[in-house]
Amino acid sequence: MIALLKRDLALAVRAGGGFGLGLAFFLIVIVLVPLGVGPEAALLTLIAPGMLWVAALLAALLSLDRIFALDFEDGSLPLLATSPLPLEGVALMKGVAHWATTGLPLTLAAPALGFLLNLSSTAYVWLFVSLAIGTPALSMIGTFGAALTVGLRRGGLLMSLLVLPLYVPTLIFGAEAVRRGADGLSTTTPLLMLAGITLGSFALLPFAASAALRVNLR
């Protein structure tokens, strides 16, 4: 399975602009927020945690439909299905590969962009921690959504409609953790819930994703 992960990372770096795509989109959304909402620092501080998380979520969503679509079009998905690799392993590795190319760079870059939204100083560490815990869940849930809609025409649009409601718990707990961090309150409960969702997603969703893949390969 590691071979699949290595190949996907190599492909992402060579072809899809790899780490930069999600990051660039994240930066653009963050820059748009003050342009839309206005430059008042007090207001920006208030909405910074939520907007940073929403931007991270949208950046993750952006590159989801390519996860399986490429392999489906060039025929390597059926070949992977008939290989010794379990499909659950393929789905898991695809989720990890997506996180490595979008979630990870986001987590590292987000604190650096926090000042654009005048994020309060105490919140930076919590932003990093909540993104580090939460973005894997975004990737795994997204992989499930991608598996559901691979091979469908206009699958990308449909996938966003399916995946966004599934992102709600992660968004709420993630943004809440950062907001509590900003106000100096204890952030343990939201972070625990966030970790619970991430672990749950990685434990269960590969099975749902592989079931969906098997159906789509029929």
Place this chain on the structure above:
Amino acid sequence: MNLDFWSSFKDFIYEIYPPFWDAVVAFLGKYAVEVLSAYFASIILLVVIVVMSIRRSRRVRAQLTAVEARKDKS
């Protein structure tokens, strides 16, 4: 929908037929329009889903008999 639009809307429908609205307000109090609009909206939605279901059922039933007729002929 901010509140002043809503209050201007309420004044508007009040002029339509004042005596009726006097009786309604007497009966329902100052939230008469809210209660009526809630009932109105819900009943409209229920009627829509029932009517759509019945119409679709009839249309598909007709199609089916047509297809079956074609099948028996061929």
Place this chain on the structure above:
Amino acid sequence: MSIWEYANPKKFITTTTPIVPWVLGLSIALLVVGLTWGFFFTPDDFRQGSTVKIIYLHVPAALMAINAWFVMLIASLIWLVRRHHVSALAARAAAPVGIVMTLIALITGAIWGQPMWGTWWAWDPRLTSFLILFLFYLGYMALWEAIEDSDTAADLTSVLCIVGSVFAVLSRYAVNFWNQGLHQGTTVPVATGERSISDIFFVPLVMCMVGFGLLFLALVLMRTATEIRARRIKALEARMRG
């Protein structure tokens, strides 16, 4: 005669077609009686005034919105385990009814809360979780429409329904965590059984609930039969072309 007997589409149609008009008629009768009783013959609440009368629409619709998703979940599980087409098509049939119930719950909830909260939409946790449920319904129905082959569609939507249910429950508690809550306490807590409203409100409310339940049943039976017939048309046409 086990209930799996009804899994056979033709048998399902022959048994349900005669009873649907009766169930529909009974449910409409119950609704008319329940709503008029609740609307005309129950006193106003001292605090909320006459808006309390919206309870007869909001509570039953909210109840049915959740039950509809639950029915779809059970039907999806039955489809995945026993491969009965009727349950998959019943899940597909229940979704539009469920989304309408959710819409009614949302609209009546917003109108009901407006005088007290001062705005049309105060992001109250319970109403927000219905809004999220609405999105789940939307996604579920969109997935059905997006796939031509019925069996693939049934499988994929069943998987989505199961995963969606887990996340719907998660969202329910996440939303509670996110905002303290303006909604009044549960009027009829099914678990504890005691109720926070007096008898005169209670009887018409139960009548409306039963009315909504029967209406849901009638609509789902009717729409399932329609889905079966539509599937039969497709199968016959495929056969004739083949």
Place this chain on the structure above:
Amino acid sequence: MTLKVSDLAVARGGAPVLEGLSFDVAAGCALVVRGPNGIGKTTLLRTLAGLQPAIAGTIDFPEDTAAYASHADGIKAQLTVVENLAFWADVHGAELPDAVFEAFDLVDLRDRFAGTLSAGQKRRLGLARLGVIGRDVLFLDEPTVSLDGFSVKMFANWLRDVHLARGGIAVIATHIDLGLDAPELDLTPFKAAPDAAGGSDEAFL
């Protein structure tokens, strides 16, 4: 090690396509499947490979020894020929033998990006994958499409001298003569009757 298929029925999109199919393929033999377009060759091969469930009958061969190859070769354009084959070797936990490059005439293409290959070269790379993964039972769906005469002969030689000689099995759906002295199976007599049972639409007819 033999491939035994008894009374197999396969469906496509809910309607039965083939039924009552029985055949055995002993180790070291190949079977060429023939039939007009749309008879269900691809459906049959996908069912044998396990990509879709059969509606009736049984397929048995040793677990985890099947490999499937179809029109789409599963080649990544941004990876070089060597990287593509190395990936499939890793996935199957096998070593990348150098002999496969000679067998499929890919020696001088080793470090070329797969995207820059011609259709025929891509095809050879796709077939080279079969040589790399070391699977005994091969289900090949028109493997020689877009190959020139010389490459077809080369592939047939590899199949006979390397794969079958090693005791492998191959079921090949093709229209051209591969020059293998393999038995042929025409699928026309096994075409499912219009009202055949078993398809998922059956409950509605």
